[in-house]
Amino acid sequence: MGFSIHIIRKAIFTARKYQDYLTDERIQQWKDGVKTKQDDLLDVFINLKNHRLNIYEIKSQILDLIVATFDNVSNNIEWAMPEMINEPKILHKAIHELDNVVGKERLVQESDLQNLNYIKACVKEAFRLHPVAPFNLPHVTTADSNVAGYFIPKGSHVIVSRFGLGRNPRVWDDALTFNPGHHMNNDKEVVLTDNNLHTFLFSTGRRGCPGMLLGSTITTMLLARLVQGFAWELPSNEQHDVDLKENLHDLAKARPLSVIAKPRLPLHLYNTS
Numbered sequence: 001m002g003f004s005i006h007i008i009r010k011a012i013f014t015a016r017k018y019q020d021y022l023t024d025e026r027i028q029q030w031k032d033g034v035k036t037k038q039d040d041l042l043d044v045f046i047n048l049k050n051h052r053l054n055i056y057e058i059k060s061q062i063l064d065l066i067v068a069t070f071d072n073v074s075n076n077i078e079w080a081m082p083e084m085i086n087e088p089k090i091l092h093k094a095i096h097e098l099d100n101v102v103g104k105e106r107l108v109q110e111s112d113l114q115n116l117n118y119i120k121a122c123v124k125e126a127f128r129l130h131p132v133a134p135f136n137l138p139h140v141t142t143a144d145s146n147v148a149g150y151f152i153p154k155g156s157h158v159i160v161s162r163f164g165l166g167r168n169p170r171v172w173d174d175a176l177t178f179n180p181g182h183h184m185n186n187d188k189e190v191v192l193t194d195n196n197l198h199t200f201l202f203s204t205g206r207r208g209c210p211g212m213l214l215g216s217t218i219t220t221m222l223l224a225r226l227v228q229g230f231a232w233e234l235p236s237n238e239q240h241d242v243d244l245k246e247n248l249h250d251l252a253k254a255r256p257l258s259v260i261a262k263p264r265l266p267l268h269l270y271n272t273s
């Protein structure tokens with residue numbers, strides 16, 4: 001227990017080191033009158049009138065948002081990549097899509113995402129099969145309700161299993177296999193933000209994830225850049241496949257992903273400065 005608290009403290013310290021001073025700088029800019037127009041959420045936090053936040057609360061809010069952003073995204077990619085590397089047909093299909101839509105003379109951009117259905121399906125499939133944090137945040141029902149024939153009285157604590165939904169064999173064919181085809185529907189655009197409750201990427205309703213659009217865009221961009229930009233190989237001391245064991249605490253990958261990346265685009269496209 002003491003050990004894990006130590007790890008968490010260290011991680012929070014590291015995250016804060018990169019962002020707290022930026023919050024201090026911004027607060028000073030408002031105080032000095034250098035900044036007068038609200039451009040982002042940090043400006044909004046600083047200028048709240050009715051629910052005024054002190055500096056510690058502002059920094060904690062920012063930390064929450066930063067953690068939500070890098071944690072969900074990096075965990076997803078750490079699952080999508082090994083699943084794709086282990087299934088070369090899937091990886092080749094994703095590369096083929098990127099080469100067709102974007103080519104090899106420029107880096108993939110956000111404006112390309114609407115045409116990258118297969119890449120989005122890979123991201124979605126990694127979320128379906130590997131929801132890091134197996135349960136949704138707890139919610140309390142505000143009224144009596146019926147769900148699938150079950151009576152749920154007002155005031156119940158409801159904890160939805162993202163893991164159970166994603167691996168439900170009554171909904172998904174071959175539920176335990178990583179297959180982006182699960183999300184491809186002829187020419188219909190694949191979106192990560194739908195909420196038909198077959199998967200529960202961002203939850204739903206008023207307390208659903210407010211960072212849905214940002215989160216799905218960053219995740220898809222990251223996978224697209226990694227697949228477009230590099231050829232991926234296992235280190236020579238590894239077996240044939242990347243090990244897909246889950247950490248039983250939170251379903252993250254038990255061992256960090258370790259693979260070799262080799263550039264596959266013209267070298268001037270890589271910012272090495």
Ligand code: HEM
Nearest residue numbers: 065068069072137201202203207208209210211214215216
């Ligand atoms: C791929 C990335 C992300 C995924 C999969 C994800 C998923 C989720 C889920 C499942 C919830 C729980 C919703 C519920 O309780 O019903 C949630 C809540 C939340 N997320 Fe995200 N999220 C992502 C990215 C982000 C980003 C980028 C931000 C902000 C910059 C963010 C901010 C939040 C906040 C503030 C809540 C709490 C909402 C509330 O309790 O009202 N998330 N997210």
